[in-house]
Amino acid sequence: MNLRAFLANLEQTGDLRNIQEAVSPTFDVARLIYKYDGNALLFDNLQDFPGWRMAAGITARRDLLARALGCETEELVYKMAEAASNPQPVEIVENAACQEVVLENPDLTRIPIPRYHPEDGGPYITAGVTVIHDPDYGRNISFHRWMRLDSQHLVGRIVEKRGTATALSKSPEGLPIAICLGVPPQVLLAAAMSPPKGVDEMTIAQAMATTPITQCLSVPLEVPAEAELVLEGILTHEQNTEGPFPDLTGTMDGIRQQPTFVVKKVTHRHNPIFHALLPAGLEHKNLMGMPREPTIYAEVNKVVKCTGVRITPGGCSWLHAVVQIEKQGPDDGPKAIEAAFRGHTSLKHVVVVDNDINIYNMADVEWAIATRTQAETDLYIFYNQPSSSLDPSARQVPGEKARTSKIGLDATIPWGQPKAGYKRISY
Ligand SMILES: Cc1cc2nc3c(=O)[nH]c(=O)nc-3n(C[C@H](O)[C@H](O)[C@H](O)COP(=O)(O)O)c2cc1C
Incomplete structure (x- = not known):
């Protein structure tokens, strides 16, 4: 089930809270996600970003996540365990929804990247699933938070010795990556898993629910075909200041020098839905802990x-x-x-x-x-x-x-x- 189908399903059963008042991605959105933590939200009216919508809290409730994966709440643990031990091949498709609109000279300030807290170092992408290709281990997908530096650059929190950091260390010219937002729930869950090296999390997502993928347009990577938004580009060895930003614990994480991402191309669906994930909120907790x-x-x-x-x-x-x-x-x-x-x-x-x-x-x-x-x-x-x-x-x-x-x-x-x-x- 892609994000739109999931939201439509939640709306039908009264499990989606539509916020129709005009809200700013700067602080308003975070305050409302915090206020309604535990609910799935859809912001229909984003100030200064006509044509965009924003979803939040979509995995904040286990029962809803279970519904997206077609199982009972108590079965989620077994569903994840089963998928992790029986990954399934993924189908590559053409004419993917995530490439309905292609932006050749992207400007990150035209994307409603939220600013969550006044103490944050900048606006942050928090629900981005980062796709990479490791020269030895193949495709890897994982979460990284990304702070916007300017119209073309983000700086990411790339924890040392994990998949993305290791692949970057093997790529002297920089590492092609794709940051995907508004991905199907099974992709969110799979990206948060840590299978043994060489196991592609996309195939774990596929084992939980059908997850077609498509070729990126400017980097040699495949991304979930039904993602709402994809940022393609190169993760470089140039370091920039990242943070401060809240941790999962709800305490403030410090400032570090981290690798910089240069965005080359942006693709998205018509009327894209940006996925905002509140740091230390229930959605963050579920994705980390489950x-x-x-x-x-x-x-x-x-x-x-x-x-x-x-x-x-x-x-x-x-x-x-x-x-x-x-x-x-x-x-x-x-x-x-x-x-x-x-x-x-x-x-x-x-x-x-x-x-x-x-x-x-x-x-x-x-x-x-x-x-x-x-x-x-x-x-x-x-x-x-x-x-x-x-x-x-x-x-x-x-x-x-x-x-x-x-x-x-x-x-x-x-x-x-x-x-x-x-x-x-x-x-
Ligand atoms: C919501 C969420 C946010 C995360 N943010 C980061 C992050 O900013 N940086 C990071 O290195 N890991 C982050 N992680 C953890 C990694 O995604 C996780 O450890 C992943 O399984 C690492 O896998 P890998 O070793 O295969 O790269 C986050 C996880 C979740 C669920």
Whole structure:
């Protein structure tokens, strides 16, 4: 399902909030996404940008994302895991929708790139899926935020040692890239995944839902044919100042020298829909956290019977998880804790619960903690562990992996205890 079909579906079921008043991409849009966080929004009337619309929050709700992928909410983890282990070949098409309009001398100031917060370094593209071709590993798609410098240049946050940074380091003349906006939901989800090197995320997207691709016009890359907007050009070795900009944690990330993108050509659909993603909003959280659930699930399932995993929004959808198991032995709780940390190395706190606990209801999880744990036997502390660079409280030494302490809490019913005392009554 492409973005337009998805929005039409949401509108039909009353799950899309249309904002018809005139709004500016500078601050207005961010304030409204923040106000209605958790809702899919369509801004019909963008001040100073006639012909453009803006969508936001389209993956902010799991049930809606599940609908886009044709599965139940609880099945999303399995759908992603299944797609990651069975990627499918992608079909290349001609006359693609994303190239209905071709701009030869593009001017980035004519695109409604939002400015989210007064402290930001500039206007930012946040929902852009960047397509690259690595000389050794082939196509790779991933997210990078891009700050507009002027009418033809963006500077990106290109995290060191990951796919885009590695490919750039192998390309002395610069790396051809394409930044795609308004892509189908399955492409958003696949771009946020980290499969082993050499696995093309576009083929994972295809395994979740049909994702035709098309050749770019000025760079040797293929992009989702139904994207709303594509910026083609070269990622150079020239560095520029990037930031400040908010992190997933809702705290401000600092300023760095980062690679500059020179835009060569822009293509888009008629009346394009720009996808705005609020930093630290629920859409950002879902896209970051959800793809880690299948990796935790896979690791935990190697050692105990795992029946569910949820990365929780209160933990920035990155640092906290709840793991649900069907307990079959006395050590299943601690085994699941250790496996969860292996499944997502940035994880800092994990709670393991039995399968009578609803992992989508934090009050239920807290109830399990309240009635099933004793710190002296059920709390596991791991000191001086490698951790997430996103955690402001971690010990951060420039050039080194951040370090932290981690906690696992086994909130399952103790093995061998009469279960009756632990059962919750229902009415
Ligand atoms: C919404 C969102 C925004 C992201 N922003 C960035 C970013 O600005 N820079 C970056 O390097 N990674 C960013 N990431 C993370 C990468 O997309 C992610 O780690 C990806 O899986 C890296 O894959 P790779 O190692 O194959 O390149 C973001 C992820 C999401 C979901």
